[in-house]
Amino acid sequence: MIKQILSDKPTRLFLVLAGFFIANAMIAEFIGVKIFSLEDTVGIKRLNLPLFGSNFSFHLTAGVLLWPVVFIMTDIINEYYGSRGVKFLSYLTVTLITYSFLMFSGAIYLKPSEYFTIGNGIDNANNAFKGIFGQGLWIIIGSMVAFLIGQILDVLVFHRIKKVTGEKRIWLRATGSTLISQLVDSFVVLFIAFYIGRRIQEGQGDAWTLKQILVTGTGNYIYKFTVAVVLTPVIYFIHGIIERYLGHALAKEMKDAAMND
Template sequence: MAHFLSNKVNKLFLILGGFFVANAIVAEFIGIKIFSLERTLGLEPMNLSLFGVDGLGFSLTAGVLLWPVVFVMTDVINEYYGQKGVKFLSYLTVGLISYAFVMVFFAIWISPDLWWRDVSGTLVGNEVSDMDLAFRKVFGQGLWIIVGSLVAFLVGQVIDVFVFHKIKKITGEGKIWLRATGSTLISQFIDSFVVLIIAFYIGGDWDLVRVLAIGTVNYLYKFVMAIVLTPAIYFAHFIIEKYLGKKDAERIKKQAMHS
C-alpha cells in the first residue's frame, strides 16, 4: 500500500475518485429538496410556458448544485485515466449509492426511541413534534426517483465518455473546452429527461408533455452551468500537470487515449 500511494498517478486517481464519488452521493441525498433559483438570487420567479405547460420556473432539486461538478470531474478523469477509469468509478458510485439507500431505508424501518421522537425536537428551539416523521420525510425518497436518478447518472456517464473520446480523436490534444463542455452538454441533455421519464412518467402520474417542459427548464440551467464551469476544466488541468509534472501528465493522457 505504501508503494501504491508513493506513486503520484495512483494517489491522484484516489483523490479525484474520492471527490467524484462523494459529490455524487451527496447530490443524491440533498436532491430531495426543491429550491427556487430565482428567489435564491433575490429575483421574482419566472412564469415560463413550454409545450402548453404554464407557470414554469427554475424550481430545481438541490442535487443540481453538485451534478455539474460531477460531470466536470468526469471529463478530468476521462482526460487522464481514460474510459476504463471513468466507467470503474461510475459503476462503483452506483453501487455505493444503492448501498447507502439500503442503509437509509433500514434506518427508517427501525423503531425510534420515544424520547427522541417526541421530545428531542423541542429542545433545540424548533417546532418539530415528530422527529421520526421528519427523518422519514427527508431521507425517504421514492423508489422510482432513486431508480430514475441512478439510471440517468449511469447513462449520462457512458454517453459523456463516448462523446468525449470521439471529439478528442478528431481534435487531438487541442480544444479541451470542446470535448469537455461538448460531452457534458450532450450527456446532461440525456440525463435531464431520463430521470424525469423514469421517476415521474413511468413511476408517477405525469404526462409526457409536462416531463418535456420541466426537463427543458432543468437542461437550460445545466447548459448554462456547463458553460460557466468550462474554465474549471483548464484550472484542473493546470493543477494536475503542476502536481504530476509535464512528462508524466502527457504520458498518462496518451495511455488514457488508447485504453
C-alpha cells in the first residue's frame, strides 16, 4: 500500500511540499519569540526615520527568516493542488502548532531537576525554558488568526489573477498574492497580540499603542515585500523542477484541475 502511494508522482510531490510547508511554518512560529534588529545584524546604522510620530527602524521577529519559504510553498501548492490543498495544509498547520504549544505548556509546569542546565552562563535554566517556549496566549491567537487570513487571501488573489492572465505571468500571481495577503498578516498579528490581547489579559506587559502597531507592522511588511520580489526567480526555478518531474502533460492536467477546484 505504501509503495503504491509513494509511486504516485502527484502524491509524492504533495507530501514533499506539505512537509516543507508545515515544518517551516512551525519553526517560524517557535523562533518568532525573538525580536532582532536588521540593521545591527547586517552591520549598518539604524534608520531612525520619523514615521507615524515615532522613529522607524527594522525590528523584526526571527520568524521572518522562514516565512518566505512558506510563501513560496503556498503558491506552488496553489498552482498544482488548488485552494483545497492550501486550505487543508493551513488548517493542519494551525492544529499542529496549537498542539505543540499545549505540549510546551505541559513541559513548562514540570518541576525541574537539579540536573537540568543549559549552560552559556544561564543561572536559571527553567526560567529560560519558560521564557522561550511560554509565549502568551494572545500571541499564539494573533499569529494563528493572521496566518489563516493571510492564507485564504493568498488563495483568492492567486486564482483571481490566474483567471485573467492564464498560464502566463507566474510572477504576477505568485508575488501579487503574497504582497496583498502579507499586508494584512503583518498588522493583524500585532493588533491582536499586543493591542487587544494585552488590554484583555493582565500581566502580559504594557499594551502597544496604535503607533507602535503601525511602525512595527510597516517594517515587517517592507521586509516581506522585498523578499517576495527578490524570491520571484526561485518560484520559476521550482516550477521548472516540478514540470520536469511530473511531465508537461500531467502538470497541465493538475493545474487545470486546481483552477476548477
